[in-house]
Amino acid sequence: MTAFAIISDLHSNLEAVEAVLQRIDALGVRDIVCLGDVIGYGADPLPVTLLVMQRCKWTIQGNHDWGLFHELDDFNPLAREALFYTRAQLKPSFLRPRRKAAWEFLRSLPDRHQDFGYSFFHGSPRDPVMEYVLKSDGFLEPDKMHHLFTLIDRPCFVGHTHWPGVHRQDYRFTQATDEQREFALEGPCIVNVGSVGQPRDGDPRACFAVVNGNRAEIHRVAYDFRRTQAKILAAGLHPALAERLSRGK
Ligand code: ZN
Numbered sequence: 001m002t003a004f005a006i007i008s009d010l011h012s013n014l015e016a017v018e019a020v021l022q023r024i025d026a027l028g029v030r031d032i033v034c035l036g037d038v039i040g041y042g043a044d045p046l047p048v049t050l051l052v053m054q055r056c057k058w059t060i061q062g063n064h065d066w067g068l069f070h071e072l073d074d075f076n077p078l079a080r081e082a083l084f085y086t087r088a089q090l091k092p093s094f095l096r097p098r099r100k101a102a103w104e105f106l107r108s109l110p111d112r113h114q115d116f117g118y119s120f121f122h123g124s125p126r127d128p129v130m131e132y133v134l135k136s137d138g139f140l141e142p143d144k145m146h147h148l149f150t151l152i153d154r155p156c157f158v159g160h161t162h163w164p165g166v167h168r169q170d171y172r173f174t175q176a177t178d179e180q181r182e183f184a185l186e187g188p189c190i191v192n193v194g195s196v197g198q199p200r201d202g203d204p205r206a207c208f209a210v211v212n213g214n215r216a217e218i219h220r221v222a223y224d225f226r227r228t229q230a231k232i233l234a235a236g237l238h239p240a241l242a243e244r245l246s247r248g249k
Pocket of ligand 1: 009011037062160161162
């Protein structure tokens with residue numbers, strides 16, 4: 001089986017996406033798949049979407065990608081504000097064919113995918129776009145975990161929480177860290193690949209996964225988040241969206 005890379009939750013962060021693609025190239029991994037939230041929060045929705053279109057084998061829909069084309073009542077104020085900004089940046093027009101291509105691409109994303117013998121969702125196997133599988137669900141929501149594990153019979157991959165690690169059949173969650181970054185893909189398990197563009201596990205480095213045979217490895221890449229922060233502020237987006245990138249929260 002050939003190796004492939006999984007990226008998720010890019011959130012219009014061009015510097016993080018470029019750093020991750022460079023690392024994937026350096027690792028010699030050709031196939032890249034994307035679990036959604038290409039846009040939202042960040043300042044560069046168009047270049048990030050165009051890169052994803054160019055580099056990814058396929059992409060599925062995240063809740064922010066969905067939000068681009070739907071009512072935003074359920075989004076928090078910061079996410080909503082950033083989606084209004086994103087709509088303004090991507091709204092297609094006759095004179096801007098690249099925007100039109102990006103807009104149509106994001107509008108037509110499927111909500112799940114199967115490939116390489118695995119299933120892929122942005123959120124969860126039962127509610128692929130919206131539902132979070134949280135690291136605390138194993139002990140706080142055992143019924144939910146029970147239901148999720150009735151839906152899968154092999155490893156599957158998700159993003160959405162921006163928190164990398166693996167949920168096993170005993171409902172335990174093992175967080176990915178520098179010491180524990182390789183995981184066996186055995187039996188039903190839910191692997192969270194973390195976030196490229198807005199990590200929330202306290203580590204500001206961009207996060208992605210590489211699957212090779214029956215192993216998944218979580219990779220972290222430092223990138224110039226100060227540049228990303230400056231762009232977010234210059235775009236008039238909320239300062240909190242810039243500030244959190246330096247803390248990885
Ligand atoms: Zn996200």
